[in-house]
Amino acid sequence: MTTIAVIGAGIVGLAVSASLMARGHRVHLYDPNVPGEGTSFGNAGLIANYATAPMASLDTLRSLPRELRRPDASLSVDRRYTPSLLGFGRRFLSAATPARFARNKAALIALIEDAVGAQHALLDALDVPGLFADTGCLQIVRDNDTAAGLDGVAAAKRRDGVECRALTAEEVRGLEPELNAEGLRGGVFFPGTRHLKNPLAVSQTLRRRLESQGLRWHRSRVHALTAQRDGGWRLSTASHQARGEGGGHPHDALVDRVVLCAGIANNALLKALGVQLPVVSERGYHISLQTPLALSRPVGWLAHHFYATPMEEGIRLAGTTEFSASASSPDERRWERLRHWGSALFGRPVSLGGRWLGVRHSTPDGLPVIGAVPGHEGLYLAYGHGHLGLTLSAQTGRLIAAMIDGDELPGYSANLSPGRFMGDRR
Structure with a gap:
């Protein structure tokens, strides 16, 4: 043994x-x-069957300058951490070339296909009622967002082997009536996405x-x-x-x-x-809401790269990306941005029940x-x-x-x- x-x-x-x-x-x-x-503990709780595209791509490189300049950016880089990102950055640029992106995407699609089945099997084997829900997830787009057409987004995911469909604003509201109807353009529904109620x-x-x-x-x-x-x-x-x-x-x-x-x-x-190895600290934040909201499934707002997930504790808003040393002080503005985006997502002020910061570990490819x-x-x-x-x-x-x-x-x-x-x- x-x-x-x-x-x-x-x-x-x-x-x-x-x-x-x-x-x-x-x-x-x-x-x-x-x-x-x-x-x-602090993640958004999704078994992300839809996550079939690596971040390192020409599309990311084109959008990065605009994203970093936004006053409410969901992505940020701590200047003090920049020296630690030099090797990561060089490899990120290399991984974003069309040939390498295609190779890495093919590997990720195959990995995700195996991983989702394995993760479901692990959770099912625990045989504890209430640990997870199979209600799918939504990704929504609002009028001020610059995302591509929803039909195109859904078609691209289906080409990757992911079951999904584009929804109108009315169809999105039919699934999640709590969402703010004003400015809602529509969304993409992934019926096969499982989420945890308590990670x-x-x-x-x-x-x-x-x-x-x-x-x-x-x-x-x-x-x-x-x-x-x-x-x-x-x-x-x-x-x-x-x-x-x-x-x-x-x-x-x-x-x-x-x-x-x-x-x-x-x-x-x-x-x-x-x-x-070029594995770097990429920190994420979440807040939990005290505001009672009837949400049946995770809802992601594509423009801001976060999810609202219904959990035992209430709604958790989790996401954003901060390249920063793992031990550096929290950026208080990130929690406030999540609260502000949550208010816009649900069309009402939301109150915080808790805050959290954690360290992801990310590769350039x-x-x-x-x-x-x-x-x-x-x-x-x-x-x-x-x-x-x-x-x-x-x-x-x-x-x-x-x-x-x-x-x-x-x-x-x-x-x-x-x-x-x-x-x-x-």
Whole structure:
């Protein structure tokens, strides 16, 4: 029986642990924080079957200057973080060329197709009523938006294999009467999109299930990895301590394999091994609304890149993109923008029930980093999922488990390899 350390206990780390344990491996999960309480808690909760186009494209490059100049921009770049984005930016430009965009999009479409089925299977296997809903999702357009025609948007998604249809404003309101009718142009409906009612409850349920099957969770931070001459890895860790009690008790552990699922925190562990990948901090914000609203499904406002999702806590408005250091102070204006956009979306003032900020980990080509690290036997990566961590988590687990066991892999897995960023410096 192989002993494997999974570092990082978000939804990706939990899903990787589940796949490895299903194949009979002994899994030790390391995270100083409670599983699922990080970015896996704060997302919009969608299993995004519609997310078939990487961000790096000529269309994005054309729209980027205008977006960055907008006073209410949903995308921003912290100037202090710019030096950390130089390698990312060069590769983003390269990935946006038509040939590379087409290649990356084909890989993403195939990955999404497998991932949605895997994620549904994982959620269904939890067998807990009320964790999710299969009511589809809407993406809406208003009069002041500059989005393309809705029929064209829907047709493009159907060419990618995604079931959807364009709706008139009246049809959108028929599905969601709470939406502001003034200025509503229409929308696109994706009937096959599932959403979570409580992302944290999903992670907690999965963690408890895995612990009952033998998962060992160590509330410890791994601060160093050392390859052993005879194979395997030594983990140097410090156990969690309550605030004010110091750094915890250091100890080492020996394992056969290591899978890094710790998001942007992976970069520090990799740097110590001489590995640097262009995975950067892309922060997202959400607010929860106290205002009672009868919303049946997630509604995305395309122009502002956010979703309003009905959850147990009420409506959650989640999204936007901020390239900034993970530890920098929150931009208070982003929460206010979400509140303002929420008022416009529903045509009434909305009151806040809570605020949240989390750190995504994003790649320049829009594909996650999943696979073995060249030159470091027994070390695997599972991060760089950007906005799709929840959607891709179960399939990420299946891919990692297949790689470790030497099984045949889908063709697109080569496009996800860490090696794609280690051969050149573009």
